[in-house]
Amino acid sequence: xxxxxxxxxxxxxxxxxxxxxxxxxxxxxxxxxxxxxxxxxxxxxxxxxxxxxxxxxxxxxxxxxxxxxxxxxxxxxxxxxxxxxxxxxxxxxxxxxxxxxxxxxxxxxxxxxxxxxxxxxxxxxxxxxxxxxxxxxxxxxxxxxxxxxxxxxxxxxxxxxxxxxxxxxxxxxxxxxxxxxxxxxxxxxxxxxxxxxxxxxxxxxxxxxxxxxxxxxxxxxxxxxxxxxxxxxxxxxxxxxxxxxxxxxxxxxxxxxxxxxxxxxxxxxxxxxxxxxxxxxxxxxxxxxxxxxxxxxxxxxxxxxxxxxxxxxxxxxxxxxxxxxxxxxxxxxxxxxxxxxxxxxxxxxxxxxxxxxxxxxxxxxxxxxxxxxxxxxxxxxxxxxxxxxxxxxxxxxxxxxxxxxxxxxxxxxxxxxxxxxxxxxxxxxxxxxxxxxxxxxxxxxxxxxxxxxxxxxxxxxxxxxxxxxxxx
Numbered sequence: 002x003x004x005x006x007x008x009x010x011x012x013x014x015x016x017x018x019x020x021x022x023x024x025x026x027x028x029x030x031x032x033x034x035x036x037x038x039x040x041x042x043x044x045x046x047x048x049x050x051x052x053x054x055x056x057x058x059x060x061x062x063x064x065x066x067x068x069x070x071x072x073x074x075x076x077x078x079x080x081x082x083x084x085x086x087x088x089x090x091x092x093x094x095x096x097x098x099x100x101x102x103x104x105x106x107x108x109x110x111x112x113x114x115x116x117x118x119x120x121x122x123x124x125x126x127x128x129x130x131x132x133x134x135x136x137x138x139x140x141x142x143x144x145x146x147x148x149x150x151x152x153x154x155x156x157x158x159x160x161x162x163x164x165x166x167x168x169x170x171x172x173x174x175x176x177x178x179x180x181x182x183x184x185x186x187x188x189x190x191x192x193x194x195x196x197x198x199x200x201x202x203x204x205x206x207x208x209x210x211x212x213x214x215x216x217x218x219x220x221x222x223x224x225x226x227x228x229x230x231x232x233x234x235x236x237x238x239x240x241x242x243x244x245x246x247x248x249x250x251x252x253x254x255x256x257x258x259x260x261x262x263x264x265x266x267x268x269x270x271x272x273x274x275x276x277x278x279x280x281x282x283x284x285x286x287x288x289x290x291x292x293x294x295x296x297x298x299x300x301x302x303x304x305x306x307x308x309x310x311x312x313x314x315x316x317x318x319x320x321x322x323x324x325x326x327x328x329x330x331x332x333x334x335x336x337x338x339x340x341x342x343x344x345x346x347x348x349x350x351x352x353x354x355x356x357x358x359x360x361x362x363x364x365x366x367x368x369x370x371x372x373x374x375x376x377x378x379x380x381x382x383x384x385x386x387x388x389x390x391x392x393x394x395x396x397x398x399x400x401x402x403x404x405x406x407x408x409x410x411x412x413x414x415x416x417x418x419x420x421x422x423x424x425x426x427x428x429x430x431x432x433x434x435x436x437x438x439x440x441x442x443x444x445x446x447x448x449x450x451x452x453x454x455x456x457x458x459x460x461x462x463x464x465x466x467x468x469x470x471x472x473x
Contacts, residue, residue, distance in 0.1 A: 119207040127205040130448045134251045140235055144405045146381045147253050151235055152409045157314045175235040181219045189222035190331045202438040205239045213239035217256040225363035230260035241440040244457040246389040253377040260370035266299050278369050289333055291357045296369055300354050304371040331356050350375035387415045391452045
């Protein structure tokens with residue numbers, strides 16, 4: 002639900018990655034520009050090193066995306082171990098480059114992650130670079146900008162919404178494992194089999210049954226099933242995507258859910274005892290078939306009121322807000338929230354009335370509810386004027402010390418780290434197979450070049466009129 006990353010409005014727990022791609026034939030020639038950044042996370046752009054990285058790309062293309070060990074041996078955290086063939090030495094077939102080129106391994110290989118072992122199969126495509134990010138939990142590192150945003154939201158909900166016994170109404174879960182089942186990530190959210198959001202090209206799979214969560218919505222069903230009716234879930238999520246200053250394969254989201262019984266929803270309404278939550282009706286643009294119009298209107302009003310108060314708390318009084326109707330698989334009606342910040346309309350989150358089928362399946366048949374999701378990086382980049390999403394992974398003290406403040410709500414304006422200009426180079430290569438996906442190349446670029454690479458852009462393509470058998 003929401004624009005999960007810095008400047009993207011198309012990804013997040015309420016908008017799973019659903020982008021189709023045309024396959025590139027074996028005789029297609031692509032030219033990409035890699036921008037190695039002078040404003041990167043604490044690094045100046047070094048011409049010699051940048052050129053070496055680009056030469057490494059060219060070698061990788063010529064060897065059909067074989068992983069080159071010199072730059073790809075990223076140290077794994079102590080919690081990540083790979084048994085069997087080392088990840089960096091694996092390569093794909095000489096005839097094709099499938100989306101799982103980075104982890105196309107024998108089925109006997111095992112990935113040990115967060116204390117559990119996951120056998121790899123034909124669906125495994127998580128890279129060593131991505132595995133090294135698991136367990137970093139930037140949202141829980143004190144004084145990190147993502148921690149500051151999380152704490153501001155948490156503090157607001159704790160103070161604004163109090164339960165019957167004087168304790169906070171909303172529970173907060175910020176340590177849930179990022180490894181989930183495919184059932185949790187998709188099936189529990191009513192995302193159908195064959196939906197584009199399930200593709201290997203867009204997700205990181207450990208195997209056919211387990212993956213790195215693509216959104217914090219993957220925990221909705223379990224938390225509702227445990228008996229909770231008001232909670233926030235925060236965590237790192239993983240998506241394969243393009244390389245630019247607003248997209249990164251690991252980012253952070255916050256999910257919010259609130260369920261209401263009939264009494265809770267109508268208790269403050271005159272003659273509220275005469276109203277019901279459910280009916281046997283028809284689905285329209287404004288309601289689900291099982292919901293009464295009165296119930297939907299109150300849930301929608303409460304949702305928008307809660308979120309407007311939250312954004313005003315973060316960005317200040319006088320904030321202009323507007324709501325855009327949209328579609329999400331597990332809410333109806335659904336909305337995107339936009340705010341006018343410094344004269345520009347910006348999308349900040351997605352939300353909606355939860356699909357009753359999801360709520361019922363989790364054991365809360367007598368309740369109706371709303372859900373929202375927001376991207377921590379998105380809010381932090383807007384609020385602190387951070388220009389590049391890679392900076393959140395920086396360990397440079399010049400970056401981190403800017404966010405050591407006495408109060409979580411203190412105003413901060415990011416100060417750039419580097420004055421060096423970027424280095425821009427072009428590379429060209431033949432694509433070896435029609436199964437090629439752009440995200441295959443982006444994963445390769447990140448593995449070899451790391452966070453030095455600021456942006457990769459496809460400039461042009463060329464298809465030879467002849468049929469090339471296996472051009473290199």
